[in-house]
Amino acid sequence: MDLTVRQMDADEFQRQRQEVLGQWQTGKDVVFEEAVAYQKSLPKSKVFAEKLAEGKEKGMTFAQPRAGVALLNEHIELLRFLQDEGGADFLPSTIDSYTRQNRYTEAQAGIEESVMIGRSMLNGFPAVNHGVAACRQVIESVQVPVQVRHGTPDARLLAEITIAGGFTDFEGGGISYNIPYSKDVSIESTIKYWQYVDRLIGLYEEQGVKINREPFGPLTGTLVPPSISHAVAVIEGVLAVAQGVRSLTLGYGQCGNLIQDVAALHTLPVLAEEYLAKLGLPKVMITTVFHQWMGGFPQDEAKAFGVISWGAATAALGKATKVIVKTPHEALGIPTKEANAAGIRTTKQILTMLKDQTLPMTEELALEEEMILAETRGILDRVLDLGEGDAAVGTVRAFQAGVIDVPFAPSRYNAGKILPARDTSGAVRLLDFGNIPFDKRIKEFHRERIAQRGRDENRDPSFQMVIDDIYAIGKGMLVGRPRG
Incomplete structure (x- = not known):
């Protein structure tokens, strides 16, 4: 299959689909027509796109944690705790590292070891191994929408199983889940993998099922200039919409300066709408997600809550539709469910206090927005020039030329x-x-x-x-x- 931004050929999609569903035994349980019917049976309160649209209309900022453990019942217990005790507006299922690398045999061994030891021996929820029915148990056990969060260069089987399982949001993209995560995976290959994911979601959309897509905004952390992360987010948005995605949440990771971060949140949807229109793509629902501090954290819990609060304040003042919440245990490893819930409550307190406040458009804020817009347009226009109008081809060439360059990324396909x-x-x-x-x-x-x-x-x-x-x-x- 030649690389192109154009919608994937139906025969090529079906050819890949047979191969993808055969990668692990749970793939046999995915039946598209039945999965569509299951998705349509979900109440609107469990559909990510519906709740995001409501939040955007009302100017709300929702709070969502990260979380995931190896065993089904323990994962459900964790999500319920974050919903009931933390007050999470959305819930995640963070996927384990073995699944992210398509190493399902090792993920299965991790499940079995977790059963024997009595605690999670994986750093997330192995959704592929658990399969469609178990995913549906997760969805049916909570009252709010649930998202798949991971870090997978090739997420095709993960998407098939989790969407058939009732998840209504799928995070990631062919750049953002490659360049910051992998050393030797080519950008061309991951763009193609993610075009499959986006085409799958497009097929659901054509059947009246709304699945939100959320490219991963922070890339390599807190020293990524907004124009770099914006360029990647817009490209991944363009690639997704070209395959039929109609609900898009574009992300940005906190850098720490309030004016710059608010300017970034203001400009991201502007740029996305501008380039979708420029390329003749449909108008879609665009919302924003702000990631609290993605760098090192203080070990002291009180200081960590200070970092969390600063992120919450920035999300509120920048009018992000959603904020991804950190915990006071970031410096210590995987947090307890209590610490995770505390981070959510802290964030929601700040969001509530600031929901009616905005930053005035000062000269400095206007200048910052102007610079982010100019910088990002410079990158995106050059990408399109290199691809002769094709964003997929242009992206590969742009990385080869260093036109897009992500700081501190491990990928050998990144100029650095x-x-x-x-x-x-x-x-x-x-x-x-x-x-x-x-x-x-x-x-x-x-x-x-x-x-x-x-x-x-x-x-x-x-x-x-x-x-x-x-x-x-x-x-x-x-x-x-x-x-x-």
């Missing part, structure tokens, strides 16, 4: 030439632009902002700033200032 650092106010700028197609004005803006930090700290801008910024939050700061 750009170098981000914070300016004196904590906003993320670029020390080294690599081959990112920024014009002279944009580059001068970045250089001056970082130079001002250098003057404030009495040192020359350098890689040491980047190192200092990475460790700053664990020391109670956002900007990595030198001691003294």
Whole structure:
């Protein structure tokens, strides 16, 4: 199959489908027509797209945690606790690492070991191994919509089983679940894998079933410039809509500077709508998701709650449709259900207090929005030029040329030439632009902002700033200032 943004050929989809459903024994239980009927039987209160649309209309910000364990009953117990004690508006099923790498035999061994030991020996819920019926038990055991969260380069079988199982939201994308997660998987292959996922969801959509799609926004963490994550989000949105997706939630990860983060949340849907229209694609429902701090956390719980609260405040003021919640145990490993619920309650308290407040459009906020729009358009227009109008082809060529470049990513298909650092106010700028197609004005803006930090700290801008910024939050700061 040649790479193209165009909708997947029906024969090619069916050919792949036979192969995909044969990858693990639970694939035999997926029957499309029956799965459509099951999805249609779900109440609207359990349909992600319906609840997101309501939230967007009312200007609400919903809270959703991350969570997942190996065994079905324990997973259900965990989700119920986060719903009842945490007050989660949406629930996740975070998938285990073996399933993310399509290593189902090892996932099965993890399930069996978990049964023997009496506690989860996997870092998530192995949905493929549990199968369609077990997934439906999860859906039927809670009152709110449930999303599949994972990190899988090839998520075709996972999508088949979980959507047939009643999940109404599927996270990820061919760039965002490859470049930050994998070393040797080509972008062309993951775009094709995810076109299958999106075409599957398009087929459900054609039967009247709404499945929301949510590309993963944060990429490699808290030092990704908004224009880089926006470009990836818009491309993944374009690729999804081309395959028939009609409900799209675009993500952005907290960088830490309030003005920059709010500007990013304001501009993301603007850019998505602009490029969907530019490429002649249908108008779809677009919502936003904000990820609380994706970097290192303080070990002290009280300080961790401070980081969580700052993320909640930013989501509320930026009017994100949804916020992904962190826990006070981030620095310690997998959180207890009590800690997870506490993070949700903390977040919801802030969201409630700030729901009627907005940031005024100051000169600084307007400038930040202007720069994010200009930077992202520069990248996206170059992607389309490289692909001669085809976003899929252009994306592969853009990574080859370093036109899209994700900082600190492990993938050998990523140039890894750009170098981000914070300016004196904590906003993320670029020390080294690599081959990112920024014009002279944009580059001068970045250089001056970082130079001002250098003057404030009495040192020359350098890689040491980047190192200092990475460790700053664990020391109670956002900007990595030198001691003294």
